[in-house]
Amino acid sequence: MAQHYTQRITDWVAILSETRLPRIPTHSIDFDLSPRDLAEQVYGDPALVLNLIRDVNAIAPRHFEGGIHSMEEAVLMRGTGGLQKVIASMTGAQDTLNADNYRGYLFTCERAIHAACQARRWAFKLADMLPNEVFTAAMLRHSAELAMWIHDHGAVMRAIHEMAPEPTYASEAEYVTLGFSLGELNQALAQAWKLPNLVAESSHSMAADTRSPRSWAVGLAARLAALARQGWEHPEMKPLIEAISELLEISEDSIQEEITAGARDASSLLPWKPVTFAPLLLGEGEEGSVDAAPNPYLSHGQAKGGVCLAPRLNIFNRVRNELERRDYSRSIEKLKIRNEPAKQDDAVLNLAMSGLYDGLGLSRVLYAELRPDRETLAAKFVLGATGDPLFHRFRVDISRPSLIQDLMAKPAAVWLQPNRFDRMRGRAPAPLIGIAAGRSFFLASLYVGEVPRGIFYADRHRVDNRLDETSFKRFRRLCALASVRLKELSK
Numbered sequence: 001m002a003q004h005y006t007q008r009i010t011d012w013v014a015i016l017s018e019t020r021l022p023r024i025p026t027h028s029i030d031f032d033l034s035p036r037d038l039a040e041q042v043y044g045d046p047a048l049v050l051n052l053i054r055d056v057n058a059i060a061p062r063h064f065e066g067g068i069h070s071m072e073e074a075v076l077m078r079g080t081g082g083l084q085k086v087i088a089s090m091t092g093a094q095d096t097l098n099a100d101n102y103r104g105y106l107f108t109c110e111r112a113i114h115a116a117c118q119a120r121r122w123a124f125k126l127a128d129m130l131p132n133e134v135f136t137a138a139m140l141r142h143s144a145e146l147a148m149w150i151h152d153h154g155a156v157m158r159a160i161h162e163m164a165p166e167p168t169y170a171s172e173a174e175y176v177t178l179g180f181s182l183g184e185l186n187q188a189l190a191q192a193w194k195l196p197n198l199v200a201e202s203s204h205s206m207a208a209d210t211r212s213p214r215s216w217a218v219g220l221a222a223r224l225a226a227l228a229r230q231g232w233e234h235p236e237m238k239p240l241i242e243a244i245s246e247l248l249e250i251s252e253d254s255i256q257e258e259i260t261a262g263a264r265d266a267s268s269l270l271p272w273k274p275v276t277f278a279p280l281l282l283g284e285g286e287e288g289s290v291d292a293a294p295n296p297y298l299s300h301g302q303a304k305g306g307v308c309l310a311p312r313l314n315i316f317n318r319v320r321n322e323l324e325r326r327d328y329s330r331s332i333e334k335l336k337i338r339n340e341p342a343k344q345d346d347a348v349l350n351l352a353m354s355g356l357y358d359g360l361g362l363s364r365v366l367y368a369e370l371r372p373d374r375e376t377l378a379a380k381f382v383l384g385a386t387g388d389p390l391f392h393r394f395r396v397d398i399s400r401p402s403l404i405q406d407l408m409a410k411p412a413a414v415w416l417q418p419n420r421f422d423r424m425r426g427r428a429p430a431p432l433i434g435i436a437a438g439r440s441f442f443l444a445s446l447y448v449g450e451v452p453r454g455i456f457y458a459d460r461h462r463v464d465n466r467l468d469e470t471s472f473k474r475f476r477r478l479c480a481l482a483s484v485r486l487k488e489l490s491k
Contacts, residue, residue, distance in 0.1 A: 009180055009337055013192045019147045021047030022093040024109055026271040029087065031080045039071035039132075042083070044269045046112040046139050046146060047090065050193075052078070053140075055086050057194045069196045070132035101154035104161065107276055108149060111225040112142035113269050114277045118262035119221035125248050126213060137198035138218045144186035163307050167226040168236060171386045172307050172363050172461060183386055188337055213247065216392075220244055223387035224259065231279035232256070236388070239434065243389035308465040309361035309384075316359025316474060319351055323481045326488075344489050349381060352456070352482035357383045359478075360471050362442070362458035366391055366435070369454040370408075375399040377408075377455060384461065390434045394457075403427045408452050411483065413444035413476040415467065432457075440467045444479040448486045 007015070024045045033041065042048055052074045059078075068074050075083060097105055119138035123131035148156045156177055164173035174181045187203035189195075202215035202222075220243055227234055245255045263280040267273075274281065322330065328347040335342045335350060349367055356362045365383040370376070377396045385391035398405045403424055407414065417440045421428065441459035445452060456479050460467060 009185055009188045012178075012185055013188050016144075016147045016151060016189060017192060019150055020090065021050055021143075021146050021150065022096040022105075023047055023087070023090045024106070024271065025092055025094050028271075029083070031084065035075045036072055038080070038083070039075045042071045042075065043116070043135065043139070044113070044271070046109050046142060047093075048087065049136065049139055050143055050146075050195075051090060052083065052086050053136075053195060054193055055082065069130060069198075070136055072132065097149065098153065100158065101149050104154060104157055105146065105149040106272075108142055108145050110266075110270060110274065110276045111222075111228075112139045112146070114228065114263065114266040114274075115139065115141065115218075115221040115225035117266040117269065118224055118259065119217050121258070121262045121265065122217045122221070122244070122248055123214070125250075126217070128214060133196060133198060134214055134217060137196055137202055137215075138221045140190070140195055140199045141183075141186060141203055141218060141222050143193075143195070143199075144182045144189050147189070148182070167230070169307065169461065170226070171384050172309055175309065175384070176307050181386055184337075217247060219387060219392070220247065220389070223389070225277065226387070228263070228277035228280050229275070239388070239390045243393060308460065308462055309357075309363045311361040311471065312359055316355055316478075319355030319359055320478060320481065323348070323351060323355075323478075323485055326485065345486060348482055348485045348489065352478055353381055353383050355478045356456070356458050356475060360458075360474055361460070362471070362475070363461040363465075364391070364435075364459050366394060366457040367446075367454060368394055368396070368457070370398075370452055377404065380454070385435075388435075390431070394431050394435060396429045396431055400429075401427070402429045404429055404432065404455070407443055407445045407455065409445075411445055411447040411480070413442065413472075413479060415442050415472045416440065417467075439463055442467065442472055442475045444476060446479060446486070447483055448490050453483075453486065 024047065027045045027048070029038070029041050031038065042052065049071060052071065053068050056068045056074050056077050068077070078086070093102055093105055116135045116139035120131045120135035123134040128134055145157065148154070159177045160170065160173045163176065164170050171181055178185070181204075183203045187200045190200040190203060198215060198218065201212075202218035220240065223240055224244070227237055227240065230237070241252060241255055241259075244250075244259070245252045248255070248258070250258060260280055263274070263277050266277065267281065322328070328344060328351060331347040331351040331354070332342045332344075334354075335346060340346070353365050353367060356365045363384045365381075366379060366385070367381040368377040369380040371378055375398055377394075377398055379392055379394040382388075382391045396402070396404050398408050406427075416424075416436075418438055421436065421441075425433065435457065436459065439459045441457060444456045446454045446456060456475075458475060
């Protein structure tokens with residue numbers, strides 16, 4: 001499927017730069033409360049949180065470089081008069097949006113509040129010094145999605161949800177529609193709007209090992225908020241619960257109770273009965289059918305929609321030519337937009353991953369790098385598996401005999417189909433079994449000269465979107481070319 005829009009991320013930032021989000025209906029503020037209690041009421045509306053931070057940034061003196069990290073700070077800086085001014089400038093969502101967009105906008109607000117409440121609980125358990133900064137970041141991680149419900153009568157968001165009501169396939173639908181993920185756009189908007197650094201840091205799909213526990217908590221909370229409507233039995237809930245359990249050092253037997261407590265916190269902030277996380281509250285007085293009306297934006301636990309990324313030979317050839325010409329300018333520009341160090345090694349790796357993802361239509365791509373101990377492969381870059389803990393936490397001990405150890409013994413590329421992989425299952429490390437999940441996949445070891453550097457993994461998310469010989473040959477060729485360029489840079 002072709003992209004619906006051709007603007008680059010920088011174009012979208014310019015388009016959305018003046019967007020002002022509308023207020024949630026029935027959300028009220030009691031201006032006679034103490035600053036702390038007043039701030040807690042402000043947290044009940046993601047649009048008000050975003051607009052208040054942008055208002056403070058607009059009037060803050062130039063020497064104020066720390067930025068606003070919580071509503072307590074914003075309320076103290078602007079006072080009740082400043083807060084009233086911001087509220088008065090905001091229109092109501094019901095007056096701004098048509099019925100379909102209004103519904104989608106409120107669901108996104110609800111998910112933002114839910115993610116924020118979960119992340120703040122976890123921050124307290126991790127003895128975080130500023131738990132409300134984590135709360136704010138988790139809430140504002142949804143800013144791009146909220147802005148897209150406003151832009152062009154919500155055309156982008158409707159296109160995404162029509163293709164993939166099931167959040168499992170959201171990243172493919174976002175890419176098909178925009179050419180990048182909403183997480184990447186959120187990161188760019190966070191930088192343009194001078195939102196807290198934690199918002200930008202946690203918005204883009206990066207491996208867990210490259211992030212702080214705070215941003216990892218925000219990412220997991222956003223993932224939980226996206227999957228919650230599908231309920232506890234959704235197949236992607238199990239690895240998510242395992243990741244949250246590991247983060248908080250709580251047994252998996254107790255983690256469900258902790259998550260339910262976070263859902264209760266979110267419910268107390270909402271001016272309506274929860275919809276997107278209602279299954280997490282079942283058995284606590286919540287009815288099983290909280291959303292009886294037809295709802296195109298929620299799949300109710302059934303895998304619906306989902307798109308296949310089409311191979312685009314023109315992009316593959318462009319990436320290959322850029323590697324052959326040693327032209328890393330586009331890749332470096334992407335790294336700068338993501339606010340990442342623009343190292344040439346990373347530019348080569350990102351360029352190769354773009355060729356696999358954008359060019360070959362391999363919708364889930366992982367690069368795992370050999371750690372300094374020379375015994376551990378750990379995820380470094382992820383494309384197309386945003387928020388999936390199995391990809392972000394991918395880690396393999398190659399000192400133990402396994403299929404991965406064999407692959408890392410020399411430069412090689414393999415294509416493993418399910419029937420062949422099942423025969424080797426006893427030698428496959430659990431992290432590889434987890435991410436493959438019965439799919440056909442490509443693997444390639446990456447060497448720099450005579451030294452092993454890492455591996456590339458790639459597959460197609462939908463099991464019915466099969467790999468083919470042509471894609472494998474191009475996968476192998478691109479990985480080998482990246483190896484050659486990294487060797488040159490090492491000199």
